[in-house]
Amino acid sequence: MEPQLNLVRLKTMYEKMVLIRKFEERIIELVQEQGRIPGMQILANGQEAVAVGIIESLNAEDVIVSNHRSHGHLLAKGADPKYLMAEIMGKSGGVNKGKSGTLHLAVPEVNALMTSTVVGAGPPLAAGAAFAQQYRDEPNITVVFFGDGAAAEGSVHEAMNLAALWKLPLLFVCENNCWAGAQSYSQHCSIGNIAQRGIAYDMPGEYVDGNDVEKVYDLAVSMTDYCRKGKGPALIEAKTYRMRGHGENDHQHYVDKEELVFWTKKCPIGNLKEKMLKEGLITEDELQVVETVSKAIVDEAVAFADESPFPYAEEALDDVWVK
Amino acid sequence: MAQLSFGQAVNNALDLAMSMDESIFLAGEGIGVSIHYDPNMPSHGLLEKYGPKRVKDTPVSEAAIAGLAVGASCMGLRPVVEIMFLPFITLATDMLVNHAGKLRYLSGGKSTFPLTVRVKAGVNFAAGCQHSHNLEAWLAHSPGLKVVFPSTPEDAKGLLLSAIFDPNPVIVIEEMGLYWGKGEVPEGDYRVPIGKARIAMPGKDCTLVCYGGATVTALEAAAILSKENIFLEIIDLRSLVPLDRDCLLNSVKKTGRLVVLHDATKFGGFGAEIAAIVAEDAFKFLKAPIKRVAAPDIPVPFSPTQEKFYKPSARMVVDAVKSITG
Ligand SMILES: Cc1ncc(C[n+]2csc(CCOP(=O)(O)OP(=O)(O)O)c2C)c(N)n1
Ligand SMILES: [Mg+2]
Numbered sequence: 063m064e065p066q067l068n069l070v071r072l073k074t075m076y077e078k079m080v081l082i083r084k085f086e087e088r089i090i091e092l093v094q095e096q097g098r099i100p101g102m103q104i105l106a107n108g109q110e111a112v113a114v115g116i117i118e119s120l121n122a123e124d125v126i127v128s129n130h131r132s133h134g135h136l137l138a139k140g141a142d143p144k145y146l147m148a149e150i151m152g153k154s155g156g157v158n159k160g161k162s163g164t165l166h167l168a169v170p171e172v173n174a175l176m177t178s179t180v181v182g183a184g185p186p187l188a189a190g191a192a193f194a195q196q197y198r199d200e201p202n203i204t205v206v207f208f209g210d211g212a213a214a215e216g217s218v219h220e221a222m223n224l225a226a227l228w229k230l231p232l233l234f235v236c237e238n239n240c241w242a243g244a245q246s247y248s249q250h251c252s253i254g255n256i257a258q259r260g261i262a263y264d265m266p267g268e269y270v271d272g273n274d275v276e277k278v279y280d281l282a283v284s285m286t287d288y289c290r291k292g293k294g295p296a297l298i299e300a301k302t303y304r305m306r307g308h309g310e311n312d313h314q315h316y317v318d319k320e321e322l323v324f325w326t327k328k329c330p331i332g333n334l335k336e337k338m339l340k341e342g343l344i345t346e347d348e349l350q351v352v353e354t355v356s357k358a359i360v361d362e363a364v365a366f367a368d369e370s371p372f373p374y375a376e377e378a379l380d381d382v383w384v385k
Numbered sequence: 386m387a388q389l390s391f392g393q394a395v396n397n398a399l400d401l402a403m404s405m406d407e408s409i410f411l412a413g414e415g416i417g418v419s420i421h422y423d424p425n426m427p428s429h430g431l432l433e434k435y436g437p438k439r440v441k442d443t444p445v446s447e448a449a450i451a452g453l454a455v456g457a458s459c460m461g462l463r464p465v466v467e468i469m470f471l472p473f474i475t476l477a478t479d480m481l482v483n484h485a486g487k488l489r490y491l492s493g494g495k496s497t498f499p500l501t502v503r504v505k506a507g508v509n510f511a512a513g514c515q516h517s518h519n520l521e522a523w524l525a526h527s528p529g530l531k532v533v534f535p536s537t538p539e540d541a542k543g544l545l546l547s548a549i550f551d552p553n554p555v556i557v558i559e560e561m562g563l564y565w566g567k568g569e570v571p572e573g574d575y576r577v578p579i580g581k582a583r584i585a586m587p588g589k590d591c592t593l594v595c596y597g598g599a600t601v602t603a604l605e606a607a608a609i610l611s612k613e614n615i616f617l618e619i620i621d622l623r624s625l626v627p628l629d630r631d632c633l634l635n636s637v638k639k640t641g642r643l644v645v646l647h648d649a650t651k652f653g654g655f656g657a658e659i660a661a662i663v664a665e666d667a668f669k670f671l672k673a674p675i676k677r678v679a680a681p682d683i684p685v686p687f688s689p690t691q692e693k694f695y696k697p698s699a700r701m702v703v704d705a706v707k708s709i710t711g
Binding site: 152153212242307311313378 | 414420444476513681686688689691695
């Protein structure tokens with residue numbers, strides 16, 4: 063690829079990561095202002111490079127299936143921050159009319175097809191989506207994001223075997239953020255790298271530094287290319303870190319503070335910014351513009367959500383069935 | 386007697402049982418180290434006290450957790466496992482419904498499965514329908530499983546101890562919203578028999594049957610109605626399977642009226658079973674039609690306005706009672 067194009071892409075990925083970070087930082091503020099957001103908020107702070115690097119390798123028609131830690135995936139896929147924020151706040155203008163909240167946000171209009179907060183549910187659902195793509199001879203693929211914890215669910219193994227057997231165009235992306243709830247990776251997983259599971263199902267499996275968006279993107283390009291060619295599924299394990307604990311009510315009493323310091327230094331956004339500055343790929347002024355623009359987008363999203371009313375109680379009865 | 390929160394009462398039962406019987410172990414997601422550091426959480430401090438051999442944090446694997454309980458109990462251990470939230474029991478149902486509930490029968494009575502599954506339930510956390518879904522009727526509909534659903538700290542302790550030492554599989558459903566609320570709890574090895582309901586409030590005008598968190602709603606409704614000289618007899622079932630038919634029928638024979646209340650959806654809910662039993666066995670004592678107050682037949686919505694709409698309220702109970710006592 064031409065260097066110029068590369069640079070444009072790198073800046074786009076940087077902008078998207080900053081938007082995700084700012085969007086979630088605003089959620090933190092809203093949570094702290096008591097009552098502004100109902101329910102528990104689960105954030106992908108620190109994991110932005112996985113969502114952005116993977117999704118940057120996709121076409122708009124490609125499908126993603128997400129999990130409880132979805133904000134980054136959805137924003138990277140092009141979901142409108144206004145409707146996401148309104149949904150997270152339980153408003154009628156939300157992308158799912160207030161039925162979902164943060165945990166199961168689905169935005170099918172941008173092919174963020176389904177999201178489940180049931181750990182391990184994504185991979186079989188994604189196998190179904192990939193089957194439909196194969197069935198119709200579409201050139202598109204499906205990507206499913208799931209956690210290191212989810213990799214222990216039987217459903218994930220079943221989906222991998224089925225996808226490999228039927229050569230479905232499905233990219234499994236395991237975001238290994240070192241934790242599943244309060245259990246560290248080595249306390250819940252018997253193998254060193256989840257990428258090794260690829261061997262068991264005869265599909266390519268590779269791990270990557272999930273805090274380096276360029277590396278994530280490069281691996282995603284080669285893996286999605288493999289899936290798109292009809293060779294079958296593939297598995298990426300992105301090694302990253304859950305910076306804010308499981309959810310906003312988790313004070314991480316069980317986490318080694320040095321581990322947090324270590325990963326803070328590996329911030330996917332901070333490091334890319336430094337690198338681009340050092341190599342003269344971006345100027346301080348351009349960086350400032352990125353900050354200002356993403357702040358404005360988030361401000362607009364919150365303003366929209368604030369203005370949107372709560373749904374009428376009786377509307378709870380709608381949308382169970384197709385009428 | 387000690388003043389304990391519901392969560393502490395569960396904790397106290399687990400602690401006591403483990404100290405009495407070496408064959409008891411705990412397993413579940415975050416049962417040892419939890420993201421919450423709160424003494425009102427049922428397994429708080431037990432890893433520190435009993436060590437990782439007996440308090441086992443598991444991978445996120447509900448089928449394996451439930452299967453572990455079935456297999457280990459068949460070998461003579463007394464597993465007490467946790468499924469984090471009630472909707473996730475769907476992932477464990479093969480092990481519970483097809484195995485825990487059937488293998489003894491299939492063995493012609495040779496094998497026993499003294500296992501306990503604790504599971505958290507509740508519809509008031511704005512967590513949405515994949516975390517909030519009262520599936521107790523599914524479990525009650527599966528032969529071979531006992532199902533209890535306490536509403537007070539005292540019963541939480543007494544029923545859990547009975548469950549753990551029961552030679553059969555018992556599912557104990559805990560109403561999460563009650564974890565922090567305190568009550569008097571007897572000390573020591575206190576057991577509440579499984580299969581005995583509790584008259585939470587005696588009354589003459591109408592029988593109100595409920596269990597779990599809905600008991601709180603029932604008591605609120607009773608307070609409102611008593612001001613209008615309508616006196617509810619509240620039966621807190623405590624145990625859905627086996628069911629205390631005598632308590633139910635005796636109360637209806639006395640009051641002549643029945644309202645059933647639960648937080649689960651109405652269609653095919655446990656209330657239908659209660660209504661059917663009364664219609665079959667106490668029909669001639671009924672002075673009015675039986676009423677059910679339950680959630681609408683929809684998934685639990687997230688938005689606070691709609692979550693509130695979903696959950697049966699004291700007002701709805703009051704209206705139902707008045708519609709048959711007027
Ligand atoms: C079937 C099921 N079991 C348990 C839970 C509770 N739970 C929510 S997230 C989580 C940990 C998941 O860890 P991982 O897959 O690594 O994702 P992460 O939270 O780290 O992004 C658990 C146990 C759930 N939502 N679904
Ligand atoms: Mg994880």
